[in-house]
Amino acid sequence: MAVYTDVAADELADFLKQYDLGELLSYKGIAEGVENTNFLLHTSQGSFILTLYEKRVAKNDLPFFLALMAHLAEHGVNCPLPVKGRDGEALRELSGRPAAIITFLEGMWPRKPTVAHCAGVGEGLAKMHLAGANFGIKRPNALSVSGWRPLFDAASNRADEVQPGLRAFLAAELDHLSSGIWPTDLPEGVIHADLFNDNVFFLGDKLSGIIDFTFACNDMLAYDVAICLNAWCFEPDHSFNVTKAQAFLNAYGRVRKLSEAEEAALPLLARGAAIRFLLTRLVDWLNVPPGALVKPKDPLEYFRKLRFHQSVGSVRDYGLMPSGLVA
Numbered sequence: 001m002a003v004y005t006d007v008a009a010d011e012l013a014d015f016l017k018q019y020d021l022g023e024l025l026s027y028k029g030i031a032e033g034v035e036n037t038n039f040l041l042h043t044s045q046g047s048f049i050l051t052l053y054e055k056r057v058a059k060n061d062l063p064f065f066l067a068l069m070a071h072l073a074e075h076g077v078n079c080p081l082p083v084k085g086r087d088g089e090a091l092r093e094l095s096g097r098p099a100a101i102i103t104f105l106e107g108m109w110p111r112k113p114t115v116a117h118c119a120g121v122g123e124g125l126a127k128m129h130l131a132g133a134n135f136g137i138k139r140p141n142a143l144s145v146s147g148w149r150p151l152f153d154a155a156s157n158r159a160d161e162v163q164p165g166l167r168a169f170l171a172a173e174l175d176h177l178s179s180g181i182w183p184t185d186l187p188e189g190v191i192h193a194d195l196f197n198d199n200v201f202f203l204g205d206k207l208s209g210i211i212d213f214t215f216a217c218n219d220m221l222a223y224d225v226a227i228c229l230n231a232w233c234f235e236p237d238h239s240f241n242v243t244k245a246q247a248f249l250n251a252y253g254r255v256r257k258l259s260e261a262e263e264a265a266l267p268l269l270a271r272g273a274a275i276r277f278l279l280t281r282l283v284d285w286l287n288v289p290p291g292a293l294v295k296p297k298d299p300l301e302y303f304r305k306l307r308f309h310q311s312v313g314s315v316r317d318y319g320l321m322p323s324g325l326v327a
């Protein structure tokens with residue numbers, strides 16, 4: 001559950017007076033997500049999501065997220081739209097937190113992703129990359145290589161409580177990834193940066209929408225691909241499913257072809273993506289705020305994924321024929 005900040009009914013009813021959303025009929029904290037506080041609102045006008053932005057979100061970044069959703073929706077991506085109040089503003093404050101209401105998206109996120117879901121997310125991710133191409137606002141990725149060291153520093157003293165030897169493992173991997181090998185010349189654009197299965201809705205096998213843009217930023221498009229390889233192409237026993245990876249990468253490539261340089265960089269980018277989620281999960285695991293309704297995610301899932309990527313020789317191990325060799 002992620003409800004870090006409670007909102008009283010009368011406070012919410014007052015807040016809603018700033019919108020044309022009718023009368024509040026009911027609301028409840030949402031039992032999913034780990035980053036922000038989310039409530040499902042039912043008003044006489046329909047269903048909406050109220051988000052109170054929490055610790056990892058910088059207030060200055062909120063206009064980027066809200067404008068991005070509006071831009072992507074305008075360019076054919078089915079994603080929530082920020083709801084503006086009567087004053088024309090979508091962003092305001094509630095219970096001491098920055099807060100916004102967004103439209104409710106129909107669909108279910110897949111609890112057990114199939115090969116068809118992986119293909120759907122590959123196509124959806126590539127379409128999102130194309131749709132973001134002419135988005136005017138920039139936001140650097142705060143959780144790329146230079147953002148990993150502070151996370152490590154925040155957790156390293158207690159890392160071995162989670163698994164003996166984890167601190168030394170992370171230190172060595174961070175040294176490797178920050179030794180000047182991280183790519184700097186791959187195609188960049190707007191990336192989602194957190195396109196996990198709980199952020200992609202499907203109706204049956206068909207992708208119906210993408211949510212949660214609070215990590216979206218400008219970075220290498222292939223880094224988003226690497227994040228999805230991690231999030232979608234492993235089984236619950238942590239084994240890599242090459243059939244899912246192949247379906248995901250091929251579907252992505254049918255909409256936006258990866259360059260040879262992007263393909264060659266994928267194993268490295270996948271290592272970076274794995275340590276990024278390992279580190280944020282580790283920090284969260286060791287620092288659950290007292291009283292918060294949240295179930296922290298297992299950092300060791302990403303330790304195992306990272307170990308897998310360390311053993312990868314080329315994109316062939318992800319089921320992709322390097323460009324030029326495809327029939």
Ligand SMILES: Nc1ncnc2c1ncn2[C@@H]1O[C@H](COP(=O)(O)OP(=O)(O)O)[C@@H](O)[C@H]1O
Binds near residue numbers: 034035038049106214
């Ligand atoms: N626009 C939306 N439409 C429908 N459900 C949503 C929407 N936004 C969020 N949710 C629900 O809230 C949950 C948590 O939202 P999410 O944005 O992932 O949280 P967080 O901000 O913590 O990352 C989602 O898994 C989904 O169930």
Ligand SMILES: N[C@@H](CCOP(=O)(O)O)C(=O)O
Binds near residue numbers: 196212277281297
């Ligand atoms: N996807 C991240 C956690 C943040 O995402 P949320 O959408 O579940 O809040 C992870 O799995 O570590």
